[in-house]
Amino acid sequence: MFLFSRRKKLLKDFISNGYIDIHSHLLPNIDDGSKSITETIDLIKSLENLGFKSAIATPHIYKAVWDNSRSDIENKYQNTLPDVTQNCNLSLHIAAEYMLDENFEKLLSAGNLLTLKNEYVLVEMSYLSPPIMLFDLLFELQLEGYKPVLAHPERYNFYHNHFEYYHKLKTAGCLFQMNLLSSTGYYGKHVAECADRLLKENLIDFVGSDVHHQNHIASFENKVLLKNSNSIPALVANNLFFEK
Template identity: 40%
Template sequence: MFQFFEKKRYLVDQLENFVDIHNHILPGIDDGAADLDASVELVRAFGELGVHRFIATPHILQPLYPNTRKTIHEAHDQLMDALMDQRMNQVAVEPAAEHMVDDSFEELLESGGYLKFRKGYLLVEMSFLQPPLNFDRCIVEIAKRGLTPILAHPERYQFLHQKRGKYRKYAEQGILMQLNMLSLGNYYGPEVQKVAYELLESDLINFLGSDVHNLRQLDAVKEITLRPKHLVKLETAIQHTIGSFY
């Protein structure tokens, strides 16, 4: 009877010392921060929420964002130099990538052109509309290299919404899952939000990330509130993220 009156809490109030492992803060190399000024402003805005540590994950997506280790490291170095100039010495940014699993992904793996997280995690995504035909094979190839796949924003893949059992099968394959903060609100729509909470309540979410591309999205994150029962589940993912990458 009293659950209706439960006081919701703001997501951002839980983010002190958080490590954001999925974002698009590097300047000018994908659909994230358009230039260096936008990049610095985005990092500064995160800092106001208590977030100072990032693993930057620009897209590697052919042919739209044909990033390489070189382009990503160059953008990372530009950002770090700018942050030093601004005396934002408390900010730590590690370069990595969000890898699209598509026809070119196996070649990328073979060439060693991927950018992993520390401890051998590899952030991957796929088309929102249909799974790549080589997905299972790519997961096997990732594991062969001693890497652990983290599937970005599993709640956003529309083709999985009618096949919810697939999420459990992915977990059984050793695929870890990273929830987007924005999915906890209505930013991507009610169906994505519903699936996000279902995955959270089913203990299928391992990590939390922002996937923020711009200040508008970060402002949307600031508006997200959660019920206490959801916050308990989310806190587990938050602490696992911090513990793994701080």
């Protein structure tokens, strides 16, 4: 049975002033995030009001859906930054959210991945099933000097009844980034339950907003439902590592 915390705080109350967000989709017209520069500005201003100091925009690189490249992201960033600088105080940076698939293996071989900071690279998996070569890719990533940060591990339903795989991923050198909205039940009860257990077992390293649109922003007004939410402030503080 899923146990909820007795004292329910709002998610926004866990965001300290100066928070560094490492997962967002704020660049306009490049993936399933912001659809315009106006929306980008509105989203960033909303994040500022919540206490965000800086954010790393992490557009998807997923050849089957969003066939972006490093240069695509860098060019979009350069075209977006003047408007952001003129209208916002938040410091905006870029990385990428790489889908772990056959195309990623080619990108890794080519080198020069767009990282969160230094060697830390944000990766994701399909929500349907893990890639057959998952552990090989994680090994190759580290062989090339990178440190994989797995986005929203709690959202991979295929692991919910096979929790031992989370431990295998950690043993394989994978860091975990939990979506903050998972703590409110935004993605459903089972995702929240998984997030709670990951927190309980100290498997989460960082947190991210994964903001795509204003519905995500609005959910920061929702209550945090997890029994183990007392560990979230320390994870928010861990993100300071990525300050630029």
